[in-house]
Amino acid sequence: MPPVITLVRKDLLRQVRDVKGLLLYLIAPLFLTTIMGMAFGGGSIFGEQRISAIPLALAGGDLPEEMKERLAEGLQETELFAVTWTDTATAGRLVERGDAKAALILPDRLGDRFFTGEDVEIGLLKDPNSPVKAGLVELILTDALRQFQAGEAAYRSLWPEDDWSRAGDAAVVYEDFTSGDPRRMLRALRRDDGQLREGLLDRAERWLAFSDAMQEPAVTFVRHDRQEWEESGTAGAGSASLYDLFLPTFAVFFMMWGAANIVRELHRERENRTLARLLVGPVSGREITLAKWVTALLVGASQLLLLLLFGWVLFGVNIGHAPLAVLLVAVAAGAAAASVYLVLGMIVRTEKALDALTTVFTLVSGMIGGNFFPVDAMGPTLLFFGRATFNYWANRAYSDLITHGRGLEAVVGEISVLVAIAAIGLTLAMLLFSLRQRRGVLV
C-alpha cells in the first residue's frame, strides 16, 4: 500500500475511534441544525418542511373593507405573512392559542391619523412561544412603517399645501375618494363645486406620481445585490426557505472547523513525537503533508455533505435537483479548506498557537465570507473582502445551487476558484513542510 494511503487510513481510523471528536464534528452540527430548525420551524422537527408564512392577525383601525383587503394583500404578497382580519378580542385569543404568531391592533381612524399627521400607535401582540417568528414580525413591520413614514414626511415637505386636514370638506370626500369604489368617487366629485375636484385631482396625481417614484417594495427580506437574482426565474426569494439560505453556510462553517481539527493533528503528532517516528521512516515530508490534506478533505467534505443531506431529509433543503454539483462543491470546498488550514498549520510552531490562529481565522473568514448571513445579502464592501476568503466561494456556490435552484453549470466558476485555492495552498504547505523538516524544526 502506498504510504499516503496507509497514513490516511490511520488518520481516518483514529477519527472513527475518537468518539468525542466524532460527536463534536459530525453530530454536533446536525444537532445544532435541528435546534435551528425548531426555532424557525415552530417546534416540530418533522412538521414544517419549509418556512411557511407567519400567521398574523390584524384588528381595529376602522378602515373601509377595500382598504382592509388591500392591506392584507400587500402583506401576503411578501410571502412572509398569512393575514387574518378580526376584532381586537379575537386577535388576542388567536395569539394566546398560538394560532397567530403576532397580532397588530390598529388605532381607530387609522386613515385619518396617517393623512393628518397625528401620532399613530399600533399595538403589537406577540406569541411568547414563538419568539423568533414574533420577533421577525416586529422587525419587518417596524422597518416597513419607518419606510412609510419616511415617504409621508417626504411628500409633506414637498407639497405642504396638500395637508388633507385643511381640505375643507375633506373628511367626507376623502372617505369616498379613497374607498376605491368608482361610484363613490364619482358621487364625491359630483357634489363638488369644481374647485375641490381640481384640487383633489391635482393631489391625487401628485400622490400617485410620488408613490410610483417610491415603488421600491416596502418590505425586503433579502437584498438583491447580485444581478443573477432577478434573472433566475425558477426560484426567487419567495420559494427559498430559511434552511435553504442558512443551512449551507452553517455546514460550510462547521466544515472549516472540521478541516482545521485534522490539521491540528499534525501538531499533536509533532508534540507526541509520532511525527519524528514518521520522519525517520520511509515517508517523505511531501507524503505526510499530502496525507493530512487528503484526510482533512475527506473529513471536511463528508461532514459538509452529511449536514446538507440531513437538511434535505428533515427540512427539505433544496439539493435534490443537482446532487452531483452539491457533491463536487463539497469536495472542492473540503480541498480548499484542507489546504488553507495546512498552510496556517505550517506557519506556526505549536498546537496552541495554531489553535488561536485557527479560531480567529475561521471566525473572521466566516464573518466576511458570508457564513452568518446569505451571500446575497452582502454589500459591496463586504463582497470586496469576502472574495478573498475561500469559504465565500463555497457559500456562493451553494447559494446558487440551493437558494436559486441552479445546476452544475452555474457553479463551475466557484468550483474552479476553490480548486485553485486548494492547489496553491497544498503546494505551499508542502514547501513549508520540507523547509521546516530540513531545518529540523519539526522535531
Add this chain to the structure above:
Amino acid sequence: MISVQDLVKKYGSFVAVDHLSFEVERGELFGLLGPNGAGKTTTISVLSTLLPADGGTVVVAGCDVGRDPGGVRRRIGMVPQEIALYEDLSARDNLRFWGQLYGLSGSSLHTRVDELLEAVELTEHGRQRVSRFSGGMKRRLNLAAGLMHGPEVLFLDEPTVGIDAQARSKILDLIRRLNDDGLTVLYTTHYLEEAEQLCDRIGVIDQGRLAALGDKDELIRQIGDEDTIRFVLPPEAFDDLVAAAAAWGAIGDPEIRRGRVVLRVVDGGRALPQLQAWLEARDLPLAHLEIERPNLENLYLNLTGRALRETT
C-alpha cells in the same frame, strides 16, 4: 556500523553536542550514558536524520546522514524517549500501521505483528487501546514499534524511563536478546546500572562532550586503581595510624570523615592484614569495616561532578 566524527550540533548559539566522536561496531550494544541535558537525544536525532548536523560527519550503516538520509532511514529503527504511539488506537493497530508504512502487508504483516506482541509480552492486550496501557506496557510497545521492519541498527533513547524495576528488566532482557541475534544497538540512558549491566561499551557524555569511552574495565582504570578502606578508630589513635599507614601503600594521608577513618590504598587486599595486625597490637577492635573497589559511580562523579541519582 556507526561512525561519528567531530559531531557538532547547536541550537541557536547554544552548543548541545560539542565535537563528539565515537564508533559502534556491527553487532555491538553501545551505551551513551549522561545526565539530563547532556545531549543524548540531540545526538540520536542527528544520527537518525531528524536534525541536520552543524559540523562533523556521521555515517550510519554505510550511509552518510547528510548526503543519503533515505538510505539511513531504511536501515535504522528508532525508539524515541517519549511514547510515540497513537494512544487512541489498539496495540495491534499501531504495529500494523508502522509495518504497513515500511511496506509489509498480508500474512507477513500479520505474522510480524504477532511475533512482536509475543516478544514484548503484549499478546493478550493486542486489541486494547494504548491509552489504557500501564507505563511499562506502553514502553514495551514503543520498543516493538521501532522493530516492525527489522532494522539493522536500533536507536533506543532512554527506553526505560519512568517504569518499575520489573518492567525495566523485561525491556533490558529483550534488548539483550535482540543484540544476541545480531542487532546493533545504540542505547542512551542516565541510569549507570543499566549501562553497566547491558552495554558492551559505554560513552559517557556530559554537556555535549564525550567525557570517557571504553568497556567497563577500561573506564574504571581511567580513575586509577585505588581502593578505599573505611573503619571506626578511637580518635586518640589517629595520629599513630597516619604514621603507620605510609608503609601499607597508602595514597595520601588518612582522613576522618563522618566519624570514620578513610584510608586510600593501592591494593586493599594487601593493606588490610597489615591494618589488622596494627590494631591487634594496640588491642583495638576493627569496627564498621568497609572496603570499596573503584566503580563507575565514582568515575561518573569524577567526570560530571554530579551523582547520577541527582539527575533522575
